[in-house]
Amino acid sequence: xxxxxxxxxxxxxxxxxxxxxxxxxxxxxxxxVTGSVVNALGLGLATMMVLVGSNLSVSLIRNHxxxxxxxxxxxxxxxxxxxxxxxxxxxxTYELYEVLGIFIPLIVTNCAILGRADAFASKNPILPSVVxxxxxxxxxxxVLVLLGALREVLGQGQIFGNMELxxxxxxxxxxxxxxxxYPDFLFAILPPGAFVGMGLLIALKNLIDDRIDKAxxxxxxxxxxGSKRVRVTxxxx
Amino acid sequence: MALLTLxxxxxxxxxxxxxxxxxxxxxxxxxxAVMTWFFGFGSLINTVLxxxxxxxxxxxxxxxxxxxxxxxxxxxxxxxxxLLLGLALPPLAPWWITVLATSFAIIFAKQIYGGMGNNPFxxxxxxxxxxxxxxxVQMTTNWVTSFQVSGSDVAxxxxxxxxxxxxxxxxxxxxxGATPLDQYKYLISKETSDELLQRNTFNGWxxxxxxxxxxxxxxxxxxxxxxxxxxxxxxxxxxAALGICSLILGWDEDLYTPLSLHLLSGATMLGAFFxxxxxxxxxxxxxxxLIYGAGIGILLYVIRTWGAxxxxxxxxxxxxxxxxxxxxAYTQPRSYGHSxxxxxxxxxxxx
Numbered sequence: 001x002x003x004x005x006x007x008x009x010x011x012x013x014x015x016x017x018x019x020x021x022x023x024x025x026x027x028x029x030x031x032x033v034t035g036s037v038v039n040a041l042g043l044g045l046a047t048m049m050v051l052v053g054s055n056l057s058v059s060l061i062r063n064h065x066x067x068x069x070x071x072x073x074x075x076x077x078x079x080x081x082x083x084x085x086x087x088x089x090x091x092x093t094y095e096l097y098e099v100l101g102i103f104i105p106l107i108v109t110n111c112a113i114l115g116r117a118d119a120f121a122s123k124n125p126i127l128p129s130v131v132x133x134x135x136x137x138x139x140x141x142x143v144l145v146l147l148g149a150l151r152e153v154l155g156q157g158q159i160f161g162n163m164e165l166x167x168x169x170x171x172x173x174x175x176x177x178x179x180x181x182y183p184d185f186l187f188a189i190l191p192p193g194a195f196v197g198m199g200l201l202i203a204l205k206n207l208i209d210d211r212i213d214k215a216x217x218x219x220x221x222x223x224x225x226g227s228k229r230v231r232v233t234x235x236x237x
Numbered sequence: 238m239a240l241l242t243l244x245x246x247x248x249x250x251x252x253x254x255x256x257x258x259x260x261x262x263x264x265x266x267x268x269x270a271v272m273t274w275f276f277g278f279g280s281l282i283n284t285v286l287x288x289x290x291x292x293x294x295x296x297x298x299x300x301x302x303x304x305x306x307x308x309x310x311x312x313x314x315x316x317x318x319x320l321l322l323g324l325a326l327p328p329l330a331p332w333w334i335t336v337l338a339t340s341f342a343i344i345f346a347k348q349i350y351g352g353m354g355n356n357p358f359x360x361x362x363x364x365x366x367x368x369x370x371x372x373x374v375q376m377t378t379n380w381v382t383s384f385q386v387s388g389s390d391v392a393x394x395x396x397x398x399x400x401x402x403x404x405x406x407x408x409x410x411x412x413x414g415a416t417p418l419d420q421y422k423y424l425i426s427k428e429t430s431d432e433l434l435q436r437n438t439f440n441g442w443x444x445x446x447x448x449x450x451x452x453x454x455x456x457x458x459x460x461x462x463x464x465x466x467x468x469x470x471x472x473x474x475x476x477a478a479l480g481i482c483s484l485i486l487g488w489d490e491d492l493y494t495p496l497s498l499h500l501l502s503g504a505t506m507l508g509a510f511f512x513x514x515x516x517x518x519x520x521x522x523x524x525x526x527l528i529y530g531a532g533i534g535i536l537l538y539v540i541r542t543w544g545a546x547x548x549x550x551x552x553x554x555x556x557x558x559x560x561x562x563x564x565x566a567y568t569q570p571r572s573y574g575h576s577x578x579x580x581x582x583x584x585x586x587x588x
Contacts, residue, residue: 185372196345 006131014134020143020198021205025112030104031194035155040148042096044141046085051113053081055133058121063201075108075116082108096165112140120176143201150197153188157182183210199233242462257516260314260466262320264457265511269324269369271453275446276328276380278397283330284285284323286401287579291319294343302348318342321361321511325504325551326368327379329400334375338364358558360519362551369551372390377493377547380416381562384483417447418503421494453508458510470526471519472509476500478534486538493542508537520561525568532557 019025022168026047034040048213086104088139089097097104107113116136121129152159163171187193246540272280294526295315299306322339341362350356369376461467487493499505504512513519513533533553540549571578 183372183375185371186373187367190370192370 002209004128009128009132010135013132013137014139015205016136018143018205019115019136020140022200023112023115025081025115026110026140027198029106029110030140030147031191033100033103034144034147034151034194035189036162037145037148037160038096038165039099040144041141042093042100042166043088043103043107044137044144046089046100047083047086047107047110047140048137049105050078050081050107050110050114051137051140052130053084054113054117055121055124055129057081058117059124059129060087061124062122064123070122071114071118071169074114077188078113078117079108082197093166099165101128112136125144145210146201147194147197151188151193151202152195153178155185155187155193239379243406254312254314256467258317260464261333261461261511262313263459264466265324265454265507267322267453267457268450268507271446271450272324272328274548275449278394279330279401280403282397283326283328284320285334286321286332286335287323288316290336290339291315291343292434294340294350297349299352302329302352304352309353312353312373313341318361318364320413321507322363322364324507325335325361325365325512329397329454331379332401334368334372336367341367350424353413354517356517357562358552359515362554364406365551366555369546377416377419393545406557412582413415416503418494418541421498421549422541425492425494426560430495437548447570448501454506454510455516460513461510467510467514468523470523471530473512474527474530475509475513475534475537478531479505479538480534481539482535484540487542499538499541503516503541503548504550505537508554512550513554518558518561520557520564520568522568522570524570525561526563528563528564528568529557532560 013074017023020027020030027127029043032216036189054074056210061073076119083104087095089100089104097210106215116132120132123133152161156176158177160174163174167174185193188197251473269280269284287570292310292315296306296310316393319339322342323335325336342360342421346358346360346363347353347356438547458467458472459575462469462472480496483496483499487499510532520526533550536553536556539547540552544552546552566582567580569578571581
């Protein structure tokens with residue numbers, strides 16, 4: 001476990017073991033709040049703050065907490081960080097906090113965070129744990145934002161709407177209206193659309209993985225030139 | 238002279254999938270003709286558009302899945318899905334609703350589950366439910382109201398074309414409105430039944446168009462039964478359940494939609510004979526079909542009466558599609574040589 005390089009940890013978080021696409025953890029906020037890019041980004045950043053903080057703290061106390069009480073301890077840590085994130089959002093992005101509502105406190109129950117604490121941070125030193133937290137959170141946020149963008153485009157015919165909620169008044173004109181007088185496509189705005197969009201993203205990831213595997217296999221075992229024999233398994237010498 | 242000696246089995250196969258589907262398509266034609274007569278060319282245009290979209294989406298996905306395209310297109314299942322959707326959608330629905338519903342039906346409801354014969358839900362109804370949930374306004378106000386019906390000023394061919402493709406809403410408003418089911422449901426709390434039936438939408442018994450549309454679909458359905466494409470179980474139990482619910486719970490016409498409107502308005506007959514009887518997603522055992530049909534009838538009544546939507550064939554059928562495998566597992570008939578039928582699964586047993 002400890003032999004994993006930082007590069008591998010990063011690759012795991014971003015792609016191979018992506019919390020949203022592969023572990024399928026934290027689906028509740030993922031599906032509920034990805035109606036637009038700004039909601040998705042807001043929740044992604046809050047999750048990132050909590051995940052990095054909890055991974056760091058859990059890693060710090062990993063040798064001092066007995067196995068029997070580790071989960072309550074982890075949940076306490078996560079809940080504290082969620083409260084911090086909640087208060088931060090209330091202070092700086094109050095409107096967005098109002099929009100996201102219950103899903104900010106619900107980050108406590110995001111199983112991706114507890115999962116990383118228990119599966120990684122409680123067994124690894126501080127630096128790998130923090131890197132793991134950052135990369136997992138980035139992987140999660142990227143999926144959130146992609147899904148948010150997909151649903152905003154399909155649902156409302158626009159993208160980057162209401163960005164001023166997160167980036168201040170100067171971001172109000174970031175909105176790009178793709179189709180004028182677009183009839184709201186409620187299916188994409190409501191949670192069922194998130195399920196379908198999520199399925200499509202997972203399918204896309206599997207497709208890319210498949211392509212990579214095939215390319216790698218072709219590279220690893222190039223076709224023997226000159227061999228005309230068929231029905232032969234293995235390498236021809 | 239070619240005297241071929243053919244070996245057994247000497248089956249002649251009139252009931253191949255393509256033939257069955259073509260017969261189903263044929264049986265909808267009276268309904269389509271009556272709809273065109275009463276509601277103008279909108280139904281016809283949307284049906285053709287839906288069929289073209291269905292075939293194109295099917296071909297696209299088959300190509301992506303590296304299946305033989307023409308072989309699977311020739312089984313006519315995509316054609317029937319498109320046709321049923323075209324009939325179910327409002328006659329003057331804008332073109333993108335038809336295209337969206339049909340392509341979603343074929344790509345997501347049918348091909349993603351594995352193509353013909355593997356879809357747990359009726360594809361046409363999945364497409365319909367998608368657009369009904371997404372665009373409630375366009376889906377409930379683009380029906381042709383019947384005050385033009387008796388006269389000659391039903392939307393003509395060019396009118397219908399411009400409304401559907403160019404969204405000429407100013408002309409559309411003159412022709413369109415809610416269905417009789419919709420109107421009755423929302424106005425009955427304010428008026429008595431007699432007052433309500435004086436309104437243009439209803440236009441008296443057998444004058445409104447809807448009754449004739451439903452009777453035409455009934456005729457098409459009976460034709461399918463005579464050709465033994467469908468059995469009597471599902472339509473009869475569905476209509477009976479709907480009728481019984483309506484008689485017991487909604488006998489007061491000043492409070493609830495009357496039985497005649499339930500049976501001969503909206504998509505009742507189309508649903509009973511063409512949609513609920515889908516051989517793939519419906520229940521398949523005789524007892525199961527009776528339960529399945531009755532379930533649709535009850536849900537249809539419940540959603541129509543107390544739900545938010547004026548008509549409910551799509552939701553009722555989709556909800557019972559969920560239940561169909563379960564119903565089938567518990568209604569297996571006794572097979573020859575066994576004294577008892579094998580029903581359900583024992584604990585730990587795999588299906």
